[in-house]
Amino acid sequence: MHTLQATAASSLSLPAESYIYSIAKSGPGSFAAISSDDSLRVFDAANLDQVTVVSAKTHEAGVTSLRSYATGDSQLLVTGGREGKVKLWDVRAKKAIMEMETGTNSLTTACLYPARHAPVLSVACNPENNIIVSGTELLSSQAVVAFWDIRSPQTPRLQYVESHNDDITELQYHPTRSNILLSGSTDGLVNVYDTTIADEDDALVQVINHGSVHHAGFVSERTIYALSHDEQFSIHPATDPDDAAQDPEPVHFDDVREPLGCEYVVQLCVGTQGPYLAAGNKAQLELVPLVSTPNWRFDMDNLWRLPGAHGEEVVRSVYLDEQSQAVFTCGEDGFVRAWRPVDGASQDVQGPASSAKVQRPKEKKQKDRFKPY
Template sequence: MEGLDEKLKGLSIARRSHPEEPTYLLDMALQPAGLLAVSCSNLSIHLHDKDTLDLVGEYRGHTGPLCGVVFSHTSPDLLYSGSADGTVRGWDARCPGSEAAQVFKSDPSHRYCSFDLSCGDVLLCAGTEQVNGEDSFLVFWDVRKPDGGLLGAYSESHSDDITQVRFHPREKDRLASSSTDGLVNVFDLSRGPEEEALLATCNSDSSVGSVCWSGADYAQLLCLSHDEGLHLWDLSQLDTDKPLTVFSTSDARGQTLTADAGCVDYLVGGRWLEEAQKLLVVGGKNSGDLHLMECDGRGLRLLRTLEGGHASTVRCFLWDVAREALVTGGEDAQLLLWRPGASAGPLVPASHYGSHQSHPARQDPAEGAALAPK
């Protein structure tokens, strides 16, 4: 079977979306049945055909910046989105343009800047911005409950905006969270109260932008900071005397990849590719070029540079395992599908559109209740 390196080296543009309006593409989620959901800076969620990238529908309803999209694992026609408007919404992917089928809320002062759905499709968790300059909250719902399913919140583990929450891909009660306070926390939610559920705290010494489960059995965590730092920790070493750090750099921009490729200007994100047993890290140049890299204990190794695609900063990507394809989206409002040996003709020029949306002012504080044991 052709290895990952060879597949990535053969990537070229197969499809390119043509934006109808200027909007940043912020995050994306893949539905196995054929849809690609993309959250946009204009507060809409676009649905695309994942093979043609044709726009097949959209959802509107959020009134604040979006913080992600994710499809249900067992009911793939259900799409979730989170927002700084203080809601997580569930949409019926079979009915584009319809109103949200579910709306999850907590305290009116809560503004969500991250969320995720557990692999068991039972728990939703959202991370809030800092409330009144004091606390931030991890809020939990049971999606099966008809009354909104609010279970409670954790309020002691982070002191600033919770930039990402990520459930473990296989263990339904395992959760990682990251924050601008520099901390990455790992919880076992089956233990109930926050102080008992907290398993580990890793300090990145910088504001954390995102985390990603990786490694064999997803026992490692990749942490990317807002100042382009990268840390890879092995949580299987928690109960040993061995160091947790597999690899760490305070600034990936200083990592020379090759003499020709130079360095990255920013990091987009990471993804554990289970079939290849490799951690893929995507970094970008301000010009729109992308560096696809492998990360392990030896550091970052360049696998492929993608040129001639985007015209500005790339914000999101995903790897379609079934089709062995890469999808990327960014601030040029373009969605690109990359496949081995494909060709989509000459580059269509794209402009660098508007500035990032600012968040509305924060509201009053709220107290968080401990998550009730299950």
């Protein structure tokens, strides 16, 4: 077991009693945060108190999601909101890279509307193909995965409307294949699509039945994870229709709260050191390595502990920043915190945000859930 210590903390000058929902990379040395006051703020990784308010009111009915739209030197961010809009932000200019007729007086955002203005709960970005994707709340018996080409955003380029029958809580692109998209929903399904196929039935290349999805995504090119709202966790092979070899069986960890000694799971974090499951309680947050050899398991001997975490408040988001070799967290206490290995830690021990991949030493042989916003 190793320890990270909090080296900095900031409220980002938010109003009292604000929650910070999520943080995402904004640009070199900077991060973005969305919070319960509906603002979008950017802060410096080296000085958390150096804060820029990109928008004091990101969405009219409440901001729900945040992703980085990384392209060259541009600092672009995408947010989703409950009023049914997706907004693309230019951080440096603090204004839109495009303007549309939205029916409001907004001059600082470009708004992309999914069908019927259903609340947007999740977003994903594919700058390689100029695509932004939104996933909606169930409305009029439909939950929609809508694809927008930012070069002509007036109408969706593509929509999948039948694959989910409840709120779409997660969207993520494949790490190397820009045509493969994953979605997760409270209907219990994790779907994988080939987005080059317009027909929805044909586009659906894999379906995983897991339980109400809190988070899901790619652990690697050939591996998918799913985490439910009641802390059920599982690992699945990503189906390759071009590979005739038989896929390995999925690994079901079931409810991980007891084996991990936690009250809730925040998310899975993937870095060059491998994947870590961020598990928390009122006393601490732990980053538990998930290893695949000889079988998928949690490496409890090499976990990283963040003592105190965010006090008695829930941690909402964790980011492993390999540029600054720090871990950033945010939570319902309204603070962002930066964490680094304690002074005097062994130089042979790589932190969870270290950029160099190291070989793990061989093991010695020895005889109340919060609701998502």
